[in-house]
Amino acid sequence: MATTQDEGPVLQEPSERVSPRARVMWAVTAFANSVFLLGVYLLVGYAWDFVPLNVWLALGLAAVLLAYTVVMPLFRYAVHRWEVTDTAVYTQTGWLTIERRIAPMSRIQTVDYEEGLLSRLFGLASVTVTTASAAGPLVITALDKARARELIEVLTRRADVVPGDAT
Template sequence: MAEPDTVRLRAPSERVSPKARLMWMCTDLLRCVPPMVLLVLATGPWHWFDLPTWSLVAIGVLFLAYGLLVPQWRYHVHRWEVTETAVYTQTGWWARERRIAPMSRVQTVDHREGAIARLFGLATVRVTTASSAGALTIEGLDQQRALAIVEELTRTADSVPGDAT
């Protein structure tokens, strides 16, 4: 039987903020606008190629479905957890990835707020470790919660012996 403080890969328990779904939806739909505009212009006034109207509608419906469904799916999958011994993350919407960073490996803890995230009151916490896989990222956290996590991680990582290498 494993000890209670043993670090092992497992599903994290915390969800990101529900507002992350709306932020992801807006950013995904905004990404779909330029290709749709180019398609409409290319088949309309510039006549680069001929596409039937129904195909433009079908492409638009696909973009809309992507923008509405993928954020829901991401919200269902994206999870995180911080314990005294490790940081756990689970990400992805198509391929899932679970990662763990023992506190003894934490090198830096960053707090980021992009322009769109700030509009929704959200932030990202990024935990850099001594790993070739790169940093662990927790997107879509409430700003105040993200700041509290950064403070907690900094304090906890500082109290763990070792040099994070």
């Protein structure tokens, strides 16, 4: 994190990236959601007597969902970053909108490790850093399992040595 003489710390883009396998996991998730949504549309359309217009709408919906399945993981991977310093945890998430969050080490209350079913298939895990913030926890998703476990240890050690009551 850079500083200026008069302004103090300047928020920079975090330096660490999530695992490259995250792109594939996000694409698989988007594809599954797209197939489900298209299936629901077709079932509803069939129940209400398909007309030629519905076929064109179904093809248009399929094209939009295909584009989403291809584009979203690429944008999301380009944006998702994280970084841990001696004093804070930084995250940047999103793909259409970008959110950057900072949690000072002195505010960390808990650090959690999670492997969802799909994440486990891709060898990935998430680390959740809970603070006293009303904005909720910071979540670092799609990390390699070994990197996530290492991050848990680092955060636990650093949060333990920083003075403060985490409130």
